[in-house]
Amino acid sequence: MKTVTIIGAGKIGKMAAHFLAHTKEYAVRCVDAHEGSWRSAVDGLPNTTGSTVDFSNGAQLDAALKGAWAVISCAPFACNRLIAERAKAAGTHYLDLTEDVAVTKDVMALAQGASTAFIPQCGLAPGYITIAANHLAAPMSEIHELRCRVGALPQFPSNQLKYNLTWSTAGLVNEYCNPCEALVDGKITLLPPLENLEEFTIHGTQYEAFNTSGGLGSLGESLAGKARNVNYKTIRYPGHCKLMKFLLQDLGFIDRREDLCDVFERAIPTTQDDVIVTVCVAIGIENGKLVEKTDARRIPACEIDGKHWTGIQITTAAGVCAVLDLLRDGKIPAKGVVRMEDIRYEDFMANRFGARYAV
Structure with a gap:
């Protein structure tokens, strides 16, 4: 069972934790700066733990990423530079949802020489x-x-x-x-x-x-x-x-x-x-x-x-969870920058999470 850290237990992080935990194929760590948020996100979920983490504290991020196979950043876009940096240091696959162009360019630059995959912008749009x-x-x-x-x-x-x-x-x-x-x-x-x-x-x-x-x-x-x-x-x-x-x-x-x-x-x-x-x-x-x-x-x-889940929760979390599955299954590269256009539509839509778009 692969361990996935979800950073940010807001609307999208909560949905992603729900999706992944209910597969019973991932051990989920859900962290947030606010204790009430991560406690709400992990409540009742199997194979899921939570903790309070300051997204601007490198040492706390390192602790949250220790032993994790992948990290999904559902944090505010301004936090992603440091999260990506610590993911690289930890040898952890990195995925995020951001639409911010400058942050994405920084994440892609960090991916140079990385031994793991860096997959930014894999939610709804981009994604x-x-x-x-x-x-x-x-x-x-x-x-x-x-x-x-x-x-x-x-x-x-x-x-x-x-x-x-x-x-x-x-x-x-x-x-x-x-x-x-x-x-x-x-x-x-x-x-x-x-x-x-x-x-x-x-x-x-x-x-x-x-x-x-x-x-x-x-x-x-x-x-x-x-x-x-x-x-x-x-x-x-x-x-x-x-x-x-x-x-x-x-x-x-x-x-x-x-x-x-x-x-x-x-x-x-x-x-x-x-x-x-x-x-x-x-x-x-x-x-x-x-x-x-x-x-x-x-x-x-x-x-x-x-x-009850909102459309934005379902579609955004389904996007990143589908990409995570494809990474695990070897259907996308496991090293360096992975762009959304590198992912086959057929693989995405055939995935259990990508199927949420099949309406």
Whole structure:
């Protein structure tokens, strides 16, 4: 039985601990800076222990990683540099969920010369969406356009933003503020966030999508020279982007991100009734013809093992747990940087956790 340390016992860490513990194939250690969080996460789970760890304390991280085969970082993205560093020192496989571009580049640099795998960005977006988009485009001899769209949305929006908090508020604000990598005319380009607004309808529901940072992962870089345009946008209900521009640009919260996080956490309710919407579109030449292929999915909150879990918990934790299984089973490299586009779609979807996306 392989030991896996989960760092961060918030929404996603709790779901990941539940998934892995119930396989009865992993011994799970769940650690958090707050005792109440890890105790809630491990309550009733088989083969699972917990402890209190300061994510900024290298010695405490070393203790949490001692003897662990792998670590999954569900911690705030700013903590991942140190966690990855200590994982390398411990000879422990490293996986994370971050969408932050700068942190991911640092993690990839750390992977140089490592004896274990470093697998950043393996949640929902980047993560599953990268694998799905790459799969759509793979048969094409020429890739003209590859679009990745993802949204974590309330099923029953009731405020002006038409939004509820479902994941890390700091991560949300971060992706609204940072430059957005894209492949434009075959070249890696940085685009401004909240721009290139588009609208579309799926099964009678209208959505909008706009540039946000980090969701593309390394896919643009991997397809440079092979594709013309590759981009990522966040999905919201219509009107959200305009209000976010007002807050960030007109009111200046782009320079006061912590204050905006405080405002959001004070004024915007969380919800247990969310839905994940994913859309991948590939346009290009396949078998000598210009074709367009679309993969659209809708994954709502639901009950698993008698407990209610949100869509963002299910999809994000399913992504990283599936990748962990594939690593254990030898279906992805066990050394150095592993990118999401290195993972076969068929292997991911056939996995017991990846199957959560098969809706």
